[in-house]
Ligand SMILES: Nc1ncnc2c1ncn2[C@@H]1O[C@H](COP(=O)(O)OP(=O)(O)OP(=O)(O)O)[C@@H](O)[C@H]1O
């Protein structure tokens with residue numbers, strides 16, 4: 001599903017350049033649930049942004065479901081993001097003046113789906129994350145856990161091939177974090193490919209594979225015995 | 234680009250940001266409001282100036298008969314020329330652009346009486362348009378109309394002086410005055426910027442006058458105006474061409490030597506009005522300039538506010554892009570909102586200004602400001618200006634929005 005080879009990325013800061021990713025080789029197959037771990041500044045978010053076509057690598061290759069991702073213009077990049085990817089952010093990034101339902105329906109708007117069908121589909125995903133009764137509420141009327149559920153519903157709504165989550169439990173307490181991870185595990189059980197960036201060991205243990213990043217290279221890539229989140233809620 | 238879906242999006246964002254949208258709208262609405270009011274005042278001042286400087290319409294062309302001084306086709310000089318109805322018809326034939334037209338027949342002085350009061354006044358047989366040629370304004374009742382003309386009605390419109398002389402404080406409308414042994418019904422009273430002298434006259438239908446005074450189909454003179462043109466040189470050229478043509482037609486029919494300058498007199502008022510034209514056109518230019526500058530300030534205001542809006546919505550735009558919004562859809566979103574807000578509030582300002590002019594305009598009657606108003610075409614073109622303005626105002630913010638990188642917009646602080 002995801003195939004990257006010898007990926008490099010540096011940031012220019014004034015005259016200096018900061019080499020963040022120094023040759024990443026990495027594969028994710030369909031249906032995997034992978035966590036990327038590493039200390040702060042190790043380049044986790046940088047890697048995830050490149051995978052999410054929000055940023056571009058300096059060199060190396062990236063194929064997403066067999067499609068080469070290179071030198072895309074903004075229009076095609078937007079199209080790929082819409083079709084292939086679902087994002088979940090630490091700070092939720094919901095649009096605060098839209099209701100939960102409208103937030104979930106937004107990616108479908110950009111797919112050119114009619115309003116009626118958009119709302120039907122958005123509603124079914126809100127049901128899936130257990131927030132059907134909250135459909136008409138604005139984000140500021142929801143708890144952190146609820147907001148993240150709305151964000152997950154939104155990420156799922158466009159039927160993406162891959163879900164990308166950056167510190168999705170970073171703003172939540174432990175109990176809520178586990179509830180969210182339970183939802184992530186359920187979605188993965190249904191076959192969705194999911195990548196999670198985290199620096200919390202317990203969250204990582206709830207995935208099926210942990211990739212350790214340090215100073216811009218992968219130092220360890222291991223399969224783990226998945227801990228079911230439900231048992232800890 | 235302007236799909237129903239987009240409209241829904243726009244209304245949603247607008248209704249979520251009522252105050253901001255309202256403030257943007259007010260700046261455009263007031264810009265347009267000021268522009269329209271200025272144009273109205275400009276028109277009003279033009280009316281005022283014309284009224285101040287002219288007893289008669291500023292562009293009136295009068296044609297009088299004279300006495301020939303040259304022999305022509307066997308006819309001796311010293312022949313008096315007399316115009317008839319046919320000559321008037323001839324003068325009009327083939328003329329497409331005539332604004333007002335009238336022939337007249339007059340009796341220099343006749344006694345008019347009402348009860349015990351009487352006085353000697355000039356009697357003029359006229360056509361309906363004569364009112365505008367003379368710049369007479371009706372203060373009561375109406376002027377001579379087509380029906381009076383066709384039915385040979387014994388109707389009379391009297392000057393304010395005449396009314397004061399004969400009726401004192403009594404009302405005159407519908408009363409009968411006696412003229413040459415016949416009773417004429419007073420249908421209107423007029424005032425004329427020419428003052429007492431021009432108000433000491435009475436008007437009756439020319440057809441009636443010709444019968445009552447046994448004039449057959451003789452007329453004394455004829456007057457015309459051409460539609461106004463703002464450019465003096467063009468107006469002069471058009472007017473000269475018009476008179477030259479009439480002169481040629483009349484001289485040919487009445488057998489006047491083409492070189493004879495006294496057989497037919499043509500007086501063209503436009504030659505005396507060059508200064509007024511200049512004054513009016515520079516005034517118009519000035520008002521347009523001020524108006525457009527005001528509007529421009531409004532546009533810059535909208536552009537600024539849209540820029541702030543885009544900046545405020547940077548994060549939202551980043552989210553939209555991460556969810557698959559294409560740059561063009563962001564441009565469309567910002568432009569659409571900008572055009573909608575500008576056009577909508579501009580039209581509100583327009584309606585308000587037009588309403589104000591429509592309502593108060595006719596009441597204004599100062600020396601230099603008469604009936605300020607704006608014509609429909611100008612109002613329409615300002616609406617088009619508004620839509621273009623909205624697009625221009627939205628363009629830079631939209632561009633800025635389209636170039637926002639989602640990764641920059643979404644970075645957690
Ligand atoms: N746009 C940028 N310009 C310059 N430097 C950047 C930029 N984005 C990230 N960096 C730098 O690149 C390095 C890697 O950043 P990145 O955000 O990928 O780290 P991370 O592993 O996600 O860390 P954290 O766990 O704190 O989120 C850091 O040193 C950061 O300062």
Ligand SMILES: [Mg+2]
Nearest residue numbers: 044045046166
């Ligand atoms: Mg990070």
